[in-house]
Amino acid sequence: QVGSSAASDVYKRQMYDSDGADQFPEYLKNVLDVVMRYKGTSLMVEYVNTAAYGLQGAVTNSSTGTLLMPTEISTYMVLGSAYNVQLSHVLASGWAGTVSFSQMFPEFSDLNTGSILPVEDVLGACLTRHIEGQAIKIQLAGEYVSRPDFPEQTGWRVELMTQFSL
Secondary structure, three states, rough: OOHHHHHHHHHOOOHHHHHHHHOOOEEOOOEEEEEEEEEEEEEEEEEEEEEEOOOOOEEEEEOEEEEEHHHHHHHOOOOOEEEEEEEEEEOOOOEEHHHHEOOOOOOOHOOOOOOOOOEEEEEEEEEEEEOOOOOOEEEEEEEEEEOOOHHHEEEEEEEEEEOOOO
16 A cells, blocks of 8 residues: 555645646546356456546646646556456355455556556455354455565455354
8 A cells, every 4th residue: 555645645636727727537447357156166357447538738737737748647546457366166064265366557567657556466365154054254364465566565464354144
């Protein structure tokens, strides 16, 4: 994650037209989800791509008229692509296991533009136990997150979760 003060500065950034009025680009988001199931096993593949267009004449400072550079839009909006592959299996005994792999790529990753969306790889696994049908769920999940541009944010995340349904 980006530090809280840096993140709040990002959300305060604004683009303007040549007259100094707020200008917002067009936002395009394409999503493709595929799910296959067979006898307690499921495979899910997801792909997301986001882009911005309609930036002609946008300026970053209404008083000086500084034009927005084409790759600079990634410092204002989360743009790029990501995919996730997840394989799960549920047993009749109430146990379930899941493994997953995800990657995110900023739209201009090869240009080192300071994109809001970081380059990120995530490898995860989850063990779930359903008790009393679906009334109680206990889940132990772990994932290894790799962020090459932010090595201090690379490492393991482990969660123990419970859910009660009445």
